[in-house]
Amino acid sequence: xxxxxxxxxxxxxxxxxxxxxxxxxxxxxxxxxxxxxxxxxxxxxxxxxxxxxxxxxxxxxxxxxxxxxxxxxxxxxxxxxxxxxxxxxxxxxxxxxxxxxxxxxxxxxxxxxxxxxxxxxxxxxxxxxxxxxxxxxxxxxxxxxxxxxxxxxxxxxxxxxxxxxxxxxxxxxxxxxxxxxxxxxxxxxxxxxxxxxxxxxxxxxxxxxxxxxxxxxxxxxxxxxxxxxxxxxxxxxxxxxxxxxxxxxxxxxxxxxxxxxxxxxxxxx
Amino acid sequence: xxxxxxxxxxxxxxxxxxxxxxxxxxxxxxxxxxxxxxxxxxxxxxxxxxxxxxxxxxxxxxxxxxxxxxxxxxxxxxxxxxxxxxxxxxxxxxxxxxxxxxxxxxxxxxxxxxxxxxxxxxxxxxxxxxxxxxxxxxxxxxxxxxxxxxxxxxxxxxxxxxxxxxxxxxxxxxxxxxxxxxxxxxxxxxxxxxxxxxxxxxxxxxxxxxxxxxxxxxxxxxxxxxxxxxxxxxxxxxxxxxxxxxxxxxxxxxxxxxxxxx
Numbered sequence: 001x002x003x004x005x006x007x008x009x010x011x012x013x014x015x016x017x018x019x020x021x022x023x024x025x026x027x028x029x030x031x032x033x034x035x036x037x038x039x040x041x042x043x044x045x046x047x048x049x050x051x052x053x054x055x056x057x058x059x060x061x062x063x064x065x066x067x068x069x070x071x072x073x074x075x076x077x078x079x080x081x082x083x084x085x086x087x088x089x090x091x092x093x094x095x096x097x098x099x100x101x102x103x104x105x106x107x108x109x110x111x112x113x114x115x116x117x118x119x120x121x122x123x124x125x126x127x128x129x130x131x132x133x134x135x136x137x138x139x140x141x142x143x144x145x146x147x148x149x150x151x152x153x154x155x156x157x158x159x160x161x162x163x164x165x166x167x168x169x170x171x172x173x174x175x176x177x178x179x180x181x182x183x184x185x186x187x188x189x190x191x192x193x194x195x196x197x198x199x200x201x202x203x204x205x206x207x208x209x210x211x212x213x214x215x216x217x218x219x220x221x222x223x224x225x226x227x228x229x230x231x232x233x234x235x236x237x238x239x240x241x242x243x244x245x246x247x248x249x250x251x252x253x254x255x256x257x258x259x260x261x262x263x264x265x266x267x268x269x
Numbered sequence: 270x271x272x273x274x275x276x277x278x279x280x281x282x283x284x285x286x287x288x289x290x291x292x293x294x295x296x297x298x299x300x301x302x303x304x305x306x307x308x309x310x311x312x313x314x315x316x317x318x319x320x321x322x323x324x325x326x327x328x329x330x331x332x333x334x335x336x337x338x339x340x341x342x343x344x345x346x347x348x349x350x351x352x353x354x355x356x357x358x359x360x361x362x363x364x365x366x367x368x369x370x371x372x373x374x375x376x377x378x379x380x381x382x383x384x385x386x387x388x389x390x391x392x393x394x395x396x397x398x399x400x401x402x403x404x405x406x407x408x409x410x411x412x413x414x415x416x417x418x419x420x421x422x423x424x425x426x427x428x429x430x431x432x433x434x435x436x437x438x439x440x441x442x443x444x445x446x447x448x449x450x451x452x453x454x455x456x457x458x459x460x461x462x463x464x465x466x467x468x469x470x471x472x473x474x475x476x477x478x479x480x481x482x483x484x485x486x487x488x489x490x491x492x493x494x495x496x497x498x499x500x501x502x503x504x505x506x507x508x509x510x511x512x513x514x515x516x517x518x519x520x521x522x523x524x525x526x527x528x529x530x531x
Contacts, residue, residue: 245368
């Protein structure tokens with residue numbers, strides 16, 4: 001029983017999770033404008049996707065925003081985590097609690113409140129991209145903080161002291177001893193920041209310039225419209241993103257496996 | 270100025286004050302004033318005396334409760350199967366179940382919509398059902414991951430002990446595994462419930478014109494009514510606080526939201 005039921009259940013779950021994406025992927029290679037109709041093979045969706053300036057700008061803009069806001073968020077979150085770990089207990093606690101706010105808050109509320117503060121109260125134009133970047137950094141920096149913190153806690157505190165005893169300046173000890181040890185946390189925090197920014201819809205809608213679109217806001221608006229060329233080009237985009245994610249996951253898994261092996265070798269040695 | 274490790278947190282502390290604390294104060298200010306800046310309770314009383322607004326609140330709760338329940342019913346067995354038995358050793362498999370969360374949600378919902386269009390003919394016929402399907406589809410990985418991590422961390426010795434003490438597999442599951450996986454369930458629930466009350470884009474994209482709490486903020490925003498929108502935001506914040514107090518958010522949750530990039 002167990003042998004049949006378990007794989008069957010997992011299979012159905014996978015079907016539910018992936019069938020829509022896979023069907024769309026198949027149809028993205030046809031000249032059909034609707035699912036269900038059978039049509040000839042065609043690359044025209046991919047041609048449209050990579051030759052329409054509007055679509056290219058939107059994709060490039062999304063990537064730039066994700067990268068830029070992730071860099072700022074990683075800097076702020078990492079320094080914040082190091083600083084608050086070595087601060088007085090109360091200071092660290094307050095920062096930790098404030099850090100939780102954007103994490104548990106609904107994105108609609110985060111986006112709306114930042115929009116009110118910057119655009120309505122401080123009158124900063126959305127066209128400056130400042131509200132948008134601030135919004136995305138505010139969303140992702142807390143996750144960087146949370147990714148880095150455990151690595152700092154695991155670190156042997158005497159290493160930093162040793163560096164100071166050996167004559168290193170505190171700033172040098174920080175750069176040469178502390179930072180290298182928490183790099184894995186920083187990297188995964190950066191990855192989190194990128195994915196959060198790429199997936200965000202709400203913060204972007206409330207803070208972006210009217211002429212700028214991220215993938216999310218663009219797709220949501222496109223489903224309201226009736227332009228079929230754009231609609232089917234987005235199928236191609238969905239397929240491309242799906243393949244990129246699959247690739248990244250495979251690479252990450254290989255990397256983890258290699259690191260896992262190194263660790264086990266170290267342990268046996 | 271002399272360099273100290275403490276001083277490194279100054280930029281982030283300032284950032285949090287400016288963009289996390291200050292917006293909350295601004296929300297409070299706008300929620301309790303009218304368009305001219307005079308103090309008023311009318312936004313608050315207006316919400317709780319408007320049958321439409323209250324209906325929206327109830328409808329949001331209904332969608333959120335059903336979505337959370339469906340997610341839990343699907344996610345728990347999935348996580349359990351992946352974290353026990355033969356699959357326990359093959360930890361890469363969980364990635365397949367978590368991967369959808371890294372694919373842009375709007376594209377995934379588009380894919381779901383195209384499929385549902387073909388199956389149902391007219392999406393507008395089944396608004397509630399589609400809302401639940403759409404949200405389950407969107408949020409499922411966020412429920413699977415925390416439950417999976419919790420069950421993975423369970424010491425198998427507990428189950429063996431239960432069996433040795435005479436419990437059959439059924440009893441061992443209901444009296445040992447399930448209670449011990451509650452932390453994972455709780456963080457999964459809090460990760461699904463709130464978005465299900467507020468993520469109105471999923472409904473929009475599936476041609477469901479019914480409002481949920483998030484849509485109210487959206488419509489006040491489009492109407493430049495900052496005061497009304499702020500009040501809805503505050504009410505949502507209240508619900509979030511209540512939830513955090515009841516269930517407690519922990520590190521699992523925050524990790525799960527960004528994905529298992531451990």
